[in-house]
Amino acid sequence: MEKVVEVEGSDEGKFEETGLETSNFVLSSPKNVTDPVVYKLVRVDGNGRLVPATDDELMEVEGLLENEKRETHIVADTGQALGCISNEVSPSGMPQLESSEEADPEKLSAYLEETVPSGAKSSSDDHVTQSGRVGECLKPLDGPLEGGSSTSTGFISSKPDFSKLKGEICLDNLSIKELHEVFKATFGRDTTVKDKLWLKRRIAMGLTNSCDVSTTTFVIKDNKLVKKDNEDGFNNVNLGAGKEHLAVAVEYNEDLLNNLSSQIDEHQTTSEVRLGNDVVENNFASEDLAADQRAAKRVRKPTKRYIEELSEAESKEYGGRSIASTKNIGFRPLPSKAHTRPARNVSLEGRTVITRLDSLGGFGIQVPCVYRIRRSRPRKNVTALLKFHPSGMGMTATFIKKGFDVHGSQMDNGSMNKVLEAKSTPEQAPEQFVAESKKETTPTDMGQNMGLKYVDPSGDTSDDNVVTVPTAKGGIRRKHHRAWTLSEVMKLVEGVSKYGAGRWSEIKRLAFASYSYRTSVDLKDKWRNLLKASFAQTPTEKGGNSRKHPSMPIPAPILLRVRELAEMQAQASLPNLSTGKLSACGGRSEWPFKYKLGTCELTCSADCQSSRFQMLW
DNA sequence: ATTAGGG
DNA sequence: CCCTAAT
Structure with missing residues (x-):
């Protein structure tokens, strides 16, 4: 029987090593050891050859490590390493x-x-x-x-x-x-x-x-x-x-x-x-x-899009590694297309590693992968599932609860996306943290300051980690729709009033420092939406007609203000169009007279909508 | 890298 | 929100 040996190496190396029987197993060089804690598992074949251990074996070893008492049974491969590998039949069934x-x-x-x-x-x-x-x-x-x-x-x-x-x-x-x-x-x-x-x-x-x-x-x-x-x-x-x-x-x-x-x-x-x-x-x-x-x-095959996304992600995000993996499979004709399995988070030695399973040349290769996430959050699906099987998934429930508990938001980011953040957005974590903590308080404060009693429907206090999905055209697509909270909207409005619409990077940097998940583009989009909303809503209809769409009940006052700002902006930029940005810049210096302008605007426009405006602001 | 817009 | 063209 063969035995499993542990070979220290980088996690990356481990996955790349899907050496074949023909090729000698090459130990990954420690150079790219990003995570020294990860070990590579190798099985010594009967011939004395080193064969990459299967994941199961790996798991097994882990289990052993965890519990020394456990016998070192099973691990032995059932047959030939080759057969095992090629058939993806990983022996052992214990962990x-x-x-x-x-x-x-x-x-x-x-x-x-x-x-x-x-x-x-x-x-x-x-x-x-x-x-x-x-x-x-x-x-x-x-x-x-x-x-x-x-x-x-x-x-x-x-x-x-x-x-x-x-x-x-x-x-x-x-x-x-x-x-x-x-x-x-x-x-x-x-x-x-x-x-x-x-x-x-x-x-x-x-x-x-x-x-x-x-x-x-x-x-x-x-x-x-x-x-x-x-x-x-x-x-x-x-x-x-x-x-x-x-x-x-x-x-x-x-x-x-x-x-x-x-x-x-x-x-x-x-x-x-x-x-x-x-x-x-x-x-x-x-x-x-x-x-x-x-x-x-x-019965159901993966959606086309799903496939696209996966393959895309693979080629885009992990092209390098995939290729590396491919090298080891040289002797076998490579399939025209590599199939990727969904990424999974694998917890190794207490560390969370995102891995992706690739099948190249018929070999399943587990590749560590890092999805670039701008915003992290588990898919809603997770939650949905939980709902569907409240009692059926103890584990899942636990997981979700642990990772996505409203109060454990930071944790979630920290644990689940640890690697991701570390590699892709280092500053994200701390920022996120701040954001979260801030979020909890800001809304109220803001609301009070503005004399608003508005309960944020989006429940922004709960952390919203968003899962980004690789898309066919590169980049990532869609995450969880992260509803804008009232406080965010207010901040945005404030920012716009301060720095002027269009200066989103500024606003983002200054007013949204704590909201790492909102990009300048997001701000822009939101502003656009706000404008639309503010103008769409017929001001004549006083009452709370603003609730027309239950989805996003933006308080009228805010909409009004948005409108005001919009008018101001328009007023400011149009006249000085020749001066271009310069004038805009000058104007935005502080907008100390925003109220005045607003009033003026109201007067000028002389439509009933404005009158209301005046009253509110 | 940012913005503006369209989708 | 995403994507892209234009700056």
Whole structure:
């Protein structure tokens, strides 16, 4: 048996090292060790070759480190490193117990089987990742993201045909439809799963009342599963399992939940191959459900945009690393396109590392990645998911609560985006912190100062970390819509009045120093919106008609003021247009006479709207 | 790097 | 909000 050794190295190095059997394993040079705490795991193959450890192994070691008492079992690779790698079948199944327990995949999966909120995906992913499990056994190996069914079919064809057996239930002969019937007969419920393999396994498990169903055996006899393929050697089985998982992984790579279930499944399958593994026992129960969910999801392929974004992100953000990874796969023809799996946050040694799984040349490579985030915040999906499964995801719930608690905002930024901030926006963290703390107080103060009693609907006190998404055209796209708070609006207005509209960088720097997440562009946009709003609203209608749109109830006074400022601005710039900016600059010096101007403006414009203005300001 | 605008 | 063209 091989043993796993720890090789110190940079985390980057670790991921790049997907050395192949042919290429000698190269230890990453310590030079680019950004994070010395991360170790590279390597397995010594029987030949004495060094083989990159799988994530599972890695996890295993971690677990060992954590708990010395644990035996160093399992880790041994099941077969050849190559086979293992190429098939993405990572052996060992131990570390994920915790997560499975906490996440209670059973419930979750059960729920998800029918309706899988899209939002659940990412959250689930986060969850999984956050749980500190790296187990990423399912990397897409074989290129095209095709339906799992096709994959399973391929798999089936490669396995022995048991259909000849008599007097036995030979699931292999059944069509999907038939399988569905059997499924229903077995479980008393319908299933939408179209994956033959899955159906067979599920049914087999049901009929044999056992979870120990090989992926390659589907002949049931006397309530027992007939296992014929074991002699073939686990290697064979492994391949099969690998394929199956591959399909799954590829299919639902965007589904985090999926990761969870898949991993579990993976381990489950693997365990069969090995001598009975009771350690993974707990996973069995959830496996089917997880698989169920997974299969159900299988029907749907990732959105085009999703793919675009992922691939884009990969090439844009991590092109360098990806390439580096590719180098190691030289001997194998590279797929025209690399498939990227969703990024996950992996907690290693207490550190949070954002990683991304790439499949290059059929090899799953976990690449540390840093999404450039301007504003950090978990996707709303996370929250949504939580709502959907309030009780089903202990882990997730915990995670969310911990990371995104209203009061733990800073923490969230600190922990979840630690790396990100450190690398991309170093000053963000402290700034954010200030912003948060300030946010809590400012609104009230402002409100009082302005004689407004306005409860901020956006609840800006809660931290809004925004997840940025890589976009097809470069850059990041969309984060969580971060509602503008009243205080922000007021600050903006104030800033505009002070420095003049258009001087957004100034305003941002001076008035929005604490609001790191608002860019000058944001300010500009917001101002534009405010203007629109202020002018759109018919001032004639006094009352609180401003509430027309419940979404953003900007207090009338503010709108009015915006209007006033707008008028001033217009007045100031138009006359001196020839002077251009210069005049504008001069004018903005302080706008000490803003009120005067405002009044003037009102008088000049002489429309009823202005009159109201006067009164208010 | 900022701004202005369109989407 | 995002993206881009124009400064």
